[in-house]
Amino acid sequence: MKPNGGNITMKLVFILSGLLILIIIWLGLDFSLGRRKHLLAANRVETGILHGEFEIFTHGKEFFRDYFTELQRAKHHIHVLYYIVKNDHLGQQFFTILKEKAQAGVRVCLLIDRLGSLTIKKKDVRELQDAGIQVAFSNRVKLPFLFYSSQVRNHRKISIIDGKVGFMGGFNIGKEYIDEDPFLSPWRDYQLKITGEGVTFLQSEFLIDWDQYAEEKHQSTDGLFPQLPKGSIRHQFIPTEAGMLERSFIQLIKKANQSITIGTPYFIPSMPVFKELLEARQRGVSMTLIVPYNTDHILVQEASFRYLRRLLKEGALVYQYQNGFYHAKTILIDDKICDIGSANFDKRSLFLNKEINCYIYDPAFIEHLQQVIHKDILDSKPLSLAELTRPNLWRSVKEMAASAISYFL
Missing domain, CATH: 3.30.870.10 (Endonuclease Chain A)
Known part of the structure; x- marks a missing residue:
C-alpha cells in the first residue's frame, strides 16, 4: 500500500517548521551571546577638549x-x-x-x-x-x-x-x-x-x-x-561601539535648551533616544530634521515613518532632501555644539557599528555649518503629517516589515 501523499506533506511541513525554529533559536543565541561578549570587551574613550x-x-x-x-x-x-x-x-x-x-x-x-x-x-x-x-x-x-x-x-x-x-x-x-x-x-x-x-x-x-x-x-x-x-577650533572626538553611541546622543539632546537640528540618511532611533527627543520638544526645544527623499536601502525610509509621524504631531519640522541623495550625518545643539562624523541616527550605528564622531564648539565653524544646513533645507521639501497619515496599504505593510527588522537596517 503506497503511503498517503497528505501524510508526506505534513511530515515535510513539520520538518521544515522544526528547522525554522532551530534556526531562529540559533540566531537569537548567537546574537545575544555575541553582543554580551562585545559589551564586555568594549571600552568607552573620548578626548578632552x-x-x-x-x-x-x-x-x-x-x-x-x-x-x-x-x-x-x-x-x-x-x-x-x-x-x-x-x-x-x-x-x-x-x-x-x-x-x-x-x-x-x-x-x-x-x-x-x-x-x-x-x-x-x-x-x-x-x-x-x-x-x-x-x-x-x-x-x-x-x-x-x-x-x-x-x-x-x-x-x-x-x-x-x-x-x-x-x-x-x-x-x-x-x-x-x-x-x-x-x-x-x-x-x-x-x-x-x-x-x-x-x-x-x-x-x-x-x-x-x-x-x-x-x-x-x-x-x-x-x-x-x-x-x-x-x-583655534575647540573640539573633541567620540569613538563608539556596542551601544556607547546611544548614551552620547542622549547626553547631547539633554543639553539642548533652544534648538536641535539633525541631518541623517537613516532616522531609526532607539526608544530611549526617541523619548529624549520627545522630552526636548515638550520643554519647548525647536526641532528640525533633514532626511533623504530618495533612499539607497530597502525599508529604511519606512522604518523612519513611525518616528517622524510622532515628531510631526509634536511640532517638529521634517525636510526631505531632493537635490540628489542626502548622506550627511550631523547634530546641531543650540548653535553651540555641532556633531559631524560617521554615525547615522539609526539603531545599527547606535548598537552595532564602530563609529567615530567629532563634537565642535567653535561659533564661527557652527555659523558656517548653519549656512550649509540652510542650503540643504532650501534643496528639500517639507514632509507633512497629512502625507504620512494618508491611507496607504502598501506603505503600511512595508512599515510593519521595517519595524520587525529595524535593528538591522
Missing part, C-alpha cells in the same frame, strides 16, 4: 580632489580606514596613488571593513601588497558568533597623513560619491579635514583598530606622532 583647524567638504568631487592631493604629498606614512572601498575607477585611482607612495618609500597601511568592501578581491590585495602596502580587513565574520559578527561593522572613515593631516566623515570610496550613480546623484555628504593636535587622537584610534585586525602590528611609533601646533 582639543584645538585644531577644520575644513568641511560637502561635495565628493571637491573632497576627493583635495584628499588625493594630500595623499600624493605624503612623505612618511599614510594610514587609511574605510568602511567601503569599491573596485571601480575611483577605487582604482585611490589604489594607484597608494601604490605609488608605497613604492616611493612611504609606509602605507590600509584597513577596510570585510563586508563593506566585499568587491575588493584577493587579486587586488596581492597587487597592493606587492607594491609594499600593508592591507588588513576589519570585522571579519567568524566563529563562534557568525550572525553577530556579520552584523558588527567598522563604519569609521579615517585617514591620517604624516601624522599631520586627518580626514573623517561620511564619504566612502566609490563612484556614487562623485555623482556617477544615476539614482543617487548628486551625493550630499559632510567630510572634515583636520589639522592641529586632534590629528594625534585620530592616529591613536587608527592604531588601536589596526593592531586589533592586522597580522603585522605596529612595532614602532617613530614619526607617527609629530609635534603639532594648537589650532
Whole structure:
C-alpha cells in the first residue's frame, strides 16, 4: 500500500517548521551571546577638549580632489580606514596613488571593513601588497558568533597623513560619491579635514583598530606622532561601539535648551533616544530634521515613518532632501555644539557599528555649518503629517516589515 501523499506533506511541513525554529533559536543565541561578549570587551574613550583647524567638504568631487592631493604629498606614512572601498575607477585611482607612495618609500597601511568592501578581491590585495602596502580587513565574520559578527561593522572613515593631516566623515570610496550613480546623484555628504593636535587622537584610534585586525602590528611609533601646533577650533572626538553611541546622543539632546537640528540618511532611533527627543520638544526645544527623499536601502525610509509621524504631531519640522541623495550625518545643539562624523541616527550605528564622531564648539565653524544646513533645507521639501497619515496599504505593510527588522537596517 503506497503511503498517503497528505501524510508526506505534513511530515515535510513539520520538518521544515522544526528547522525554522532551530534556526531562529540559533540566531537569537548567537546574537545575544555575541553582543554580551562585545559589551564586555568594549571600552568607552573620548578626548578632552582639543584645538585644531577644520575644513568641511560637502561635495565628493571637491573632497576627493583635495584628499588625493594630500595623499600624493605624503612623505612618511599614510594610514587609511574605510568602511567601503569599491573596485571601480575611483577605487582604482585611490589604489594607484597608494601604490605609488608605497613604492616611493612611504609606509602605507590600509584597513577596510570585510563586508563593506566585499568587491575588493584577493587579486587586488596581492597587487597592493606587492607594491609594499600593508592591507588588513576589519570585522571579519567568524566563529563562534557568525550572525553577530556579520552584523558588527567598522563604519569609521579615517585617514591620517604624516601624522599631520586627518580626514573623517561620511564619504566612502566609490563612484556614487562623485555623482556617477544615476539614482543617487548628486551625493550630499559632510567630510572634515583636520589639522592641529586632534590629528594625534585620530592616529591613536587608527592604531588601536589596526593592531586589533592586522597580522603585522605596529612595532614602532617613530614619526607617527609629530609635534603639532594648537589650532583655534575647540573640539573633541567620540569613538563608539556596542551601544556607547546611544548614551552620547542622549547626553547631547539633554543639553539642548533652544534648538536641535539633525541631518541623517537613516532616522531609526532607539526608544530611549526617541523619548529624549520627545522630552526636548515638550520643554519647548525647536526641532528640525533633514532626511533623504530618495533612499539607497530597502525599508529604511519606512522604518523612519513611525518616528517622524510622532515628531510631526509634536511640532517638529521634517525636510526631505531632493537635490540628489542626502548622506550627511550631523547634530546641531543650540548653535553651540555641532556633531559631524560617521554615525547615522539609526539603531545599527547606535548598537552595532564602530563609529567615530567629532563634537565642535567653535561659533564661527557652527555659523558656517548653519549656512550649509540652510542650503540643504532650501534643496528639500517639507514632509507633512497629512502625507504620512494618508491611507496607504502598501506603505503600511512595508512599515510593519521595517519595524520587525529595524535593528538591522
